[in-house]
Amino acid sequence: MRPFRYQHAPDIGSAVSALAEAPEAAYLAGGTNLVDLMKLEVAVPDLLVDVRELTSDRIEAHPDFVRIGAAVTNSALAADPVIRRRFPMLSQAVLSGASGQLRNLATTGGNLLQRTRCPYFQDLNTPCNKREPGTGCSAREGFQRDHAILGASEACIATHPSDMAVALAALDAVVNTEGPRGPRAIPLVDLHRLPGDEPERDTVLEHGELITSVDVPQLDFATNSRYRKARDRASFAFALVSVAAAVDTADGVVRDVRLALGGVAHKPWRATDAEAALRGAEASVEEFRRAADAELAGARPLPGNEFKIPLARNMIVGVLSELSGVPR
Amino acid sequence: MDTEITLVVDGVEHSLVVDTRTTVLDALRERLGITSPKKGCDQGQCGACTLLLGDRRVNSCLMLAVAYDGANLRTADGLADADMHPLQRAFIEHDAFQCGYCTPGQVVSAVGMMQEMREGEPSAVTADAAELSDEVRERMSGNLCRCGAYANMIPAIVEVAQR
Numbered sequence: 001m002r003p004f005r006y007q008h009a010p011d012i013g014s015a016v017s018a019l020a021e022a023p024e025a026a027y028l029a030g031g032t033n034l035v036d037l038m039k040l041e042v043a044v045p046d047l048l049v050d051v052r053e054l055t056s057d058r059i060e061a062h063p064d065f066v067r068i069g070a071a072v073t074n075s076a077l078a079a080d081p082v083i084r085r086r087f088p089m090l091s092q093a094v095l096s097g098a099s100g101q102l103r104n105l106a107t108t109g110g111n112l113l114q115r116t117r118c119p120y121f122q123d124l125n126t127p128c129n130k131r132e133p134g135t136g137c138s139a140r141e142g143f144q145r146d147h148a149i150l151g152a153s154e155a156c157i158a159t160h161p162s163d164m165a166v167a168l169a170a171l172d173a174v175v176n177t178e179g180p181r182g183p184r185a186i187p188l189v190d191l192h193r194l195p196g197d198e199p200e201r202d203t204v205l206e207h208g209e210l211i212t213s214v215d216v217p218q219l220d221f222a223t224n225s226r227y228r229k230a231r232d233r234a235s236f237a238f239a240l241v242s243v244a245a246a247v248d249t250a251d252g253v254v255r256d257v258r259l260a261l262g263g264v265a266h267k268p269w270r271a272t273d274a275e276a277a278l279r280g281a282e283a284s285v286e287e288f289r290r291a292a293d294a295e296l297a298g299a300r301p302l303p304g305n306e307f308k309i310p311l312a313r314n315m316i317v318g319v320l321s322e323l324s325g326v327p328r
Numbered sequence: 329m330d331t332e333i334t335l336v337v338d339g340v341e342h343s344l345v346v347d348t349r350t351t352v353l354d355a356l357r358e359r360l361g362i363t364s365p366k367k368g369c370d371q372g373q374c375g376a377c378t379l380l381l382g383d384r385r386v387n388s389c390l391m392l393a394v395a396y397d398g399a400n401l402r403t404a405d406g407l408a409d410a411d412m413h414p415l416q417r418a419f420i421e422h423d424a425f426q427c428g429y430c431t432p433g434q435v436v437s438a439v440g441m442m443q444e445m446r447e448g449e450p451s452a453v454t455a456d457a458a459e460l461s462d463e464v465r466e467r468m469s470g471n472l473c474r475c476g477a478y479a480n481m482i483p484a485i486v487e488v489a490q491r
């Protein structure tokens with residue numbers, strides 16, 4: 001690990017200015033991703049500003065939204081009674097990620113900003129455009145099982161690893177930040193970027209922009225929601241494909257739906273084409289399949305991850321059927 | 329960069345000067361000679377380094393010691409008072425280990441897990457789990473065992489969790 005300084009900041013403003021003055025500095029929350037990457041020297045900050053005590057660790061329930069402080073741990077979020085009642089898929093998504101020990105350390109802000117698990121990104125001996133722009137993408141000719149089928153670019157086919165972010169994308173969550181240019185509110189679906197020709201930039205955040213909280217707007221039918229995750233072992237593994245969905249059906253018709261996919265793209269993938277196909281459609285396996293195909297029509301798989309297309313299709317159909325009580 | 333910190337480990341207060349790069353695991357093992365937490369992967373993947381921070385289980389290999397100045401930590405060593413902890417006894421009675429390398433982490437993790445269950449915290453399988461052993465398997469998935477001693481470990485934990 002490279003040497004670095006470590007400090008606390010008395011308040012958010014000082015933390016933001018500390019980073020503004022130090023281009024190589026980083027915020028530290030639970031450290032479960034950052035410390036790992038620092039050991040590998042994939043991340044080489046010269047200063048860490050600890051933000052665990054700067055942002056809220058509380059979940060505030062309001063009638064029309066729930067505010068989750070950036071320092072709320074993954075375990076506290078998953079166990080929160082309001083979250084479990086109003087947004088079951090969010091609790092399920094968090095519980096499907098990492099392990100009991102990690103969830104006790106990991107925070108809401110850090111989870112959103114964790115970096116890809118592409119093995120080449122973590123291996124200093126292989127070319128990787130995300131780690132070292134311009135060197136090439138080792139995954140294109142290499143191991144592709146975990147990689148993207150939607151929205152990837154020539155430069156990078158990495159996926160975003162967060163489960164929590166997939167549920168938050170489906171729920172129209174908004175990320176509140178405090179940065180060098182003041183506060184702003186960013187829809188979660190716009191927080192992460194597609195790789196394009198700048199895969200080194202995971203998100204739209206500026207250097208030093210601090211996530212302070214995440215707001216989840218009230219969505220009555222989200223009580224009928226589900227997060228399902230397919231992976232290479234039953235527990236403690238990242239998603240190959242995951243599905244977050246909430247469905248509102250009446251008289252056998254889909255009145256409204258929220259659908260997002262994980263493990264398929266550089267960002268949590270809100271399935272807007274499938275949602276459009278579903279609104280007003282009959283709640284049936286045929287219609288669910290048609291909607292899944294509408295979303296997956298744009299998929300550009302590589303030989304190593306073609307399996308993700310039928311997997312995603314079947315998972316979408318399975319979760320939607322379950323939520324609308326349609327026998328398969 | 330050297331910083332002076334205090335760690336309370338199994339009820340004993342230790343003051344030490346650490347480089348900012350030192351993890352809690354390395355501070356305990358290399359500096360304080362407290363070797364019951366083990367280093368398996370050093371990447372959060374195996375659980376051998378599990379400690380209780382307060383009453384929450386955590387991976388000490390990913391915790392920078394400077395970020396835990398003043399923390400109250402418990403290792404497998406500190407679980408027993410005069411008697412062995414019920415989980416420690418159950419591991420022996422069930423022959424729940426082979427080489428024993430993962431065992432301190434497993435036992436500490438199981439103690440943390442039982443506290444989480446007592447507080448009604450759900451797991452990924454709570455909604456569907458028919459058997460307590462399914463809950464235990466899911467909740468203990470952050471602790472790997474190279475010897476594959478799970479077959480006896482799960483019943484050991486289930487037995488104590490049922491009491």
Ligand SMILES: Cc1cc2nc3c(=O)[nH]c(=O)nc-3n(C[C@H](O)[C@H](O)[C@H](O)COP(=O)(O)OP(=O)(O)OC[C@H]3O[C@@H](n4cnc5c(N)ncnc54)[C@H](O)[C@@H]3O)c2cc1C
Pocket residue numbers: 026027028029030031032033034035036051055070074096097098099102105106107108109110111112113114161162163164209210211212236237238239371372373
């Ligand atoms: C073995 C293992 C398995 C895992 N499995 C899964 C899994 O299956 N699913 C899953 O979703 N995750 C998984 N994770 C990832 C884990 O969820 C993340 O590491 C964790 O959520 C990150 O949170 P943290 O607080 O520890 O972040 P940190 O490591 O402290 O920070 C991560 C990044 O966010 C930045 N940051 C932190 N807080 C803020 C803030 N408030 N504002 C701005 N920037 C901030 C940091 O500078 C850093 O760049 C796994 C991790 C490990 C080690």
Ligand code: SF4
Pocket residue numbers: 116118119120121127128129130131136137138139140155156157158199
């Ligand atoms: S997929 Fe992206 S992160 Fe992985 S090697 Fe290619 S450029 Fe790097």
Ligand code: FES
Pocket residue numbers: 366367368369370371372373374375376377378387388389390
């Ligand atoms: S040594 Fe910490 S999890 Fe493996």
Ligand code: FES
Pocket residue numbers: 424425426427428429430431472473474475476477
């Ligand atoms: S008993 Fe040998 S690693 Fe678990």
